[in-house]
Amino acid sequence: MLAIETKGLVKVFGKTRAVDGVDLAVPAGTVYGLLGPNGAGKTTTVRLLATLLKPDDGVAEVFGHDVRADPDAVRALVSLTGQYASVDEDLTGTENLILLGRLLGHTGKSARARGEQLLEAFGLTDAKDRQVKNYSGGMRRRLDIAASIFATPQLLFLDEPTTGLDPRSRNQVWDIVRAVVDAGTTVLLTTQYLDEADQLASRIAVIDRGKVIAEGTKGELKASVGVGSIHVRLRDAGQRAEAQQLLTRVLDADIQLDSDPVALTACLGGHATEQAAEALAQLARAGITVDNFSLGQPSLDEVFLALTDKEQAA
Amino acid sequence: MTATIEQLEAPKPEALAAVLVAKTRPPRPSALSASITFGWRAVLKIKHVPEQLFDVTAFPIMMILMFTYLFGGALASSPTEYLQFLLPGIMVTSVVMITMYTGVAVNTDIEKGVFDRFRTLPIWRPAPMVGYILGDLLRYVLASTTIMLVGLVLGYRPAGGFTGVVLAVGVLMAFSFAFSWVWTMFGLLMRSEKSVMGVSMLVLMPLTFLSNVYVNPATMPGWLQAFVNVNPITQLVSAVRGFMSGSADAGALSWTLGYTIAFTVVFGALTMRLYNRK
Numbered sequence: 160m161l162a163i164e165t166k167g168l169v170k171v172f173g174k175t176r177a178v179d180g181v182d183l184a185v186p187a188g189t190v191y192g193l194l195g196p197n198g199a200g201k202t203t204t205v206r207l208l209a210t211l212l213k214p215d216d217g218v219a220e221v222f223g224h225d226v227r228a229d230p231d232a233v234r235a236l237v238s239l240t241g242q243y244a245s246v247d248e249d250l251t252g253t254e255n256l257i258l259l260g261r262l263l264g265h266t267g268k269s270a271r272a273r274g275e276q277l278l279e280a281f282g283l284t285d286a287k288d289r290q291v292k293n294y295s296g297g298m299r300r301r302l303d304i305a306a307s308i309f310a311t312p313q314l315l316f317l318d319e320p321t322t323g324l325d326p327r328s329r330n331q332v333w334d335i336v337r338a339v340v341d342a343g344t345t346v347l348l349t350t351q352y353l354d355e356a357d358q359l360a361s362r363i364a365v366i367d368r369g370k371v372i373a374e375g376t377k378g379e380l381k382a383s384v385g386v387g388s389i390h391v392r393l394r395d396a397g398q399r400a401e402a403q404q405l406l407t408r409v410l411d412a413d414i415q416l417d418s419d420p421v422a423l424t425a426c427l428g429g430h431a432t433e434q435a436a437e438a439l440a441q442l443a444r445a446g447i448t449v450d451n452f453s454l455g456q457p458s459l460d461e462v463f464l465a466l467t468d469k470e471q472a473a
Numbered sequence: 474m475t476a477t478i479e480q481l482e483a484p485k486p487e488a489l490a491a492v493l494v495a496k497t498r499p500p501r502p503s504a505l506s507a508s509i510t511f512g513w514r515a516v517l518k519i520k521h522v523p524e525q526l527f528d529v530t531a532f533p534i535m536m537i538l539m540f541t542y543l544f545g546g547a548l549a550s551s552p553t554e555y556l557q558f559l560l561p562g563i564m565v566t567s568v569v570m571i572t573m574y575t576g577v578a579v580n581t582d583i584e585k586g587v588f589d590r591f592r593t594l595p596i597w598r599p600a601p602m603v604g605y606i607l608g609d610l611l612r613y614v615l616a617s618t619t620i621m622l623v624g625l626v627l628g629y630r631p632a633g634g635f636t637g638v639v640l641a642v643g644v645l646m647a648f649s650f651a652f653s654w655v656w657t658m659f660g661l662l663m664r665s666e667k668s669v670m671g672v673s674m675l676v677l678m679p680l681t682f683l684s685n686v687y688v689n690p691a692t693m694p695g696w697l698q699a700f701v702n703v704n705p706i707t708q709l710v711s712a713v714r715g716f717m718s719g720s721a722d723a724g725a726l727s728w729t730l731g732y733t734i735a736f737t738v739v740f741g742a743l744t745m746r747l748y749n750r751k
Binding site: 248265 | 483484485486488489490491492493494498499500501502506507510513514517518521522585586587589590591592593594595596600
């Protein structure tokens with residue numbers, strides 16, 4: 160059963176094709192990640208699926224309901240936690256949840272009861288009578304998600320749920336997302352962080368300039384972009400040019416010179432650890448002293464460059 | 474303080490699992506119920522920022538004092554006598570002037586994330602907009618009451634008695650509800666709060682001044698009378714004056730009713746068109 164299915168989805172703003180022929184098939188009961196940089200079309204895709212925008216072309220269905228033909232049926236199944244807190248900042252936490260409960264058809268009394276329950280579960284009881292504008296970023300995000308699951312949705316859209324949060328709050332949000340999925344809700348998550356998609360999503364679509372440029376499980380995507388990078392710090396900045404030449408030859412890869420005058424970074428291919436060991440050995444043999452080094456996971460930039468390069472080559 | 478609470482409290486996994494157990498969803502609320510809920514939201518905002526009631530209390534008091542004593546001696550034999558003519562008009566002017574805050578509220582709210590949530594709920598589409606206006610009706614009642622009380626203190630005596638005043642305020646509320654749709658439209662159309670205010674002045678100044686609020690139109694040149702007579706504010710003021718003075722003006726009342734329906738239909742439809750396209 161598919162929670163989301165789109166074919167050739169298009170949304171144009173003026174001259175920009177914000178979403179340019181997106182095909183998605185999101186299985187129910189999973190976390191599906193939409194990964195991409197700012198302006199890639201992630202948010203627009205979510206807004207199309209959440210019935211906030213009307214597609215210019217293509218088909219989008221949520222649990223079999225067409226977003227254009229039957230938006231109310233879609234709205235009854237989905238919840239949205241937008242990029243900017245989708246709660247009323249002037250109201251208190253309790254008031255926000257009661258407001259939402261009543262709009263979902265609860266009586267005042269049952270809306271309040273459910274609201275209290277949610278505030279308790281999200282650790283917001285102490286802050287319930289404060290205006291949301293006085294909440295920290297993490298608390299606001301939690302309230303936002305609490306509001307989204309007031310009526311347990313079939314499909315939850317989380318648009319960059321951890322952007323701007325400290326690591327602790329980010330982990331709490333991740334725990335909440337896992338609990339939501341365990342309870343049977345499908346989650347469509349947009350993120351700029353590979354790490355986040357890695358933690359939560361079972362399948363990932365990488366989006367750039369309105370198009371899906373890669374799609375698959377985490378393992379498939381990682382395998383397709385190489386393993387990572389090596390970051391080296393030299394003792395003597397004067398040796399950097401020499402180190403650069405040497406590494407270019409040994410690794411057969413582009414070497415980036417960092418803004419730090421003693422540091423450089425190289426991309427690694429399939430056999431990352433062997434390559435890194437070989438590179439360090441060669442540096443030592445050439446008399447270039449390495450102060451320290453680190454191996455990095457591919458960053459989103461790297462995944463991105465790798466995928467877009469592939470796209471252009473094809 | 475915020476930081477301390479953040480440290481102490483974390484989501485509780487067991488409780489979280491418990492709240493996530495799928496509940497049967499209640500039936501969707503009626504159009505009226507959803508609108509009233511949004512009206513309640515507007516009232517909550519007043520509760521949290523009571524200073525915003527300044528424009529429905531201080532502003533009307535200033536208007537009535539200013540014009541009574543500025544024009545009273547010149548246009549009638551005394552301020553008290555002029556007040557018998559002026560009060561219904563100044564009540565209409567004050568209330569119609571503050572209707573534009575509905576547009577400002579819509580404009581400042583619409584870009585916020587919470588609107589995305591409202592728009593993804595399976596509710597009657599115009600409910601958030603109707604809710605604004607319902608909340609604002611409370612402000613209009615407050616403004617009318619303030620003016621009436623100040624007027625009574627200054628020597629205004631409505632011949633229509635309590636019933637007449639209540640009927641007059643009722644007509645004014647109905648018209649203001651309809652007229653507010655002009656501002657919800659501009660609130661959605663304009664890019665900033667300032668431009669909403671700018672447009673509102675362009676609309677409100679001529680409408681309220683080129684009317685029968687301050688003087689009898691009989692002394693005006695013919696071309697101006699032509700405008701003044703079809704001005705919805707003129708008709709509204711005549712209807713309100715009629716009820717307050719105890720002699721209902723059926724003609725003005727039907728004009729006002731016509732305008733009320735026309736504003737609601739035309740600007741309500743335009744508002745919803747813009748709202749759905751946002």
